[in-house]
Amino acid sequence: AQSVTQLDSHVSVSEGTPVLLRCNYSSSYSPSLFWYVQHPNKGLQLLLKYTSAATLVKGINGFEAEFKKSETSFHLTKPSAHMSDAAEYFCVVSRLPNYGGATNKLIFGTGTLLAVQP
Amino acid sequence: GAVVSQHPSWVICKSGTSVKIECRSLDFQATTMFWYRQFPKQSLMLMATSNEGSKATYEQGVEKDKFLINHASLTLSTLTVTSAHPEDSSFYICSARDSFGDLAGTYNEQFFGPGTRLTVL
Numbered sequence: 001a002q003s004v005t006q007l008d009s010h011v012s013v014s015e016g017t018p019v020l021l022r023c024n025y026s027s028s029y030s031p032s033l034f035w036y037v038q039h040p041n042k043g044l045q046l047l048l049k050y051t052s053a054a055t056l057v058k059g060i061n062g063f064e065a066e067f068k069k070s071e072t073s074f075h076l077t078k079p080s081a082h083m084s085d086a087a088e089y090f091c092v093v094s095r096l097p098n099y100g101g102a103t104n105k106l107i108f109g110t111g112t113l114l115a116v117q118p
Numbered sequence: 119g120a121v122v123s124q125h126p127s128w129v130i131c132k133s134g135t136s137v138k139i140e141c142r143s144l145d146f147q148a149t150t151m152f153w154y155r156q157f158p159k160q161s162l163m164l165m166a167t168s169n170e171g172s173k174a175t176y177e178q179g180v181e182k183d184k185f186l187i188n189h190a191s192l193t194l195s196t197l198t199v200t201s202a203h204p205e206d207s208s209f210y211i212c213s214a215r216d217s218f219g220d221l222a223g224t225y226n227e228q229f230f231g232p233g234t235r236l237t238v239l
Contacts, residue, residue, distance in 0.1 A: 036230075043122065044162075044211070044230040090161065106152075106228060108161040 023091030124231035141212030148214030
């Protein structure tokens with residue numbers, strides 16, 4: 001079975017300060033891990049993904065995440081928050097695509113709402 | 119990235135009526151489409167997976183006779199909520215991906231639509 005836990009439902013930062021959104025996962029298989037962002041009235045957008053290559057993954061808009069197997073974590077970070085980063089962020093787990101016939105279902109965390117204060 | 123559209127973006131209907139939501143991939147062939155629902159302040163829950171030309175696979179607890187899914191072409195999937203009731207009010211989101219290459223160990227990204235807000239009175 002697979003699951004993800006996003007430890008914070010709300011995070012508030014000031015513009016220009018670092019962002020840390022926490023995610024822990026549980027998986028019986030080698031996982032693929034993703035971070036998606038959801039802006040109001042827009043579709044979810046993929047920020048970055050980990051699929052067994054480099055453990056430090058760089059994504060769009062300056063975000064990055066580090067896969068730590070020993071801690072079963074995949075926290076999302078950004079050095080300096082921008083007002084446009086305010087949105088809902090979802091940590092997502094799936095199976096690695098090494099299994100013929102697997103549908104690669106995405107299992108979503110409960111989301112973290114990021115607020116950026118001026 | 120690829121674009122997925124949904125129509126309508128919002129709909130209000132009376133209890134007992136049926137509502138159809140369309141999901142289209144605009145610039146790629148979506149061999150697999152997914153339907154999710156999202157309750158306020160909650161996460162996305164997968165309802166069903168559909169592969170073009172075959173019957174949808176529903177997640178446990180999702181009534182297939184209530185949520186009819188049709189994936190008749192490589193660019194269009196529809197979700198029909200039959201005999202809608204107020205408890206069906208939710209945000210419905212589709213996603214689409216091209217499954218070609220899965221068996222070779224690659225992963226093709228799911229692209230998400232903007233969602234459809236359904237309110238049943």
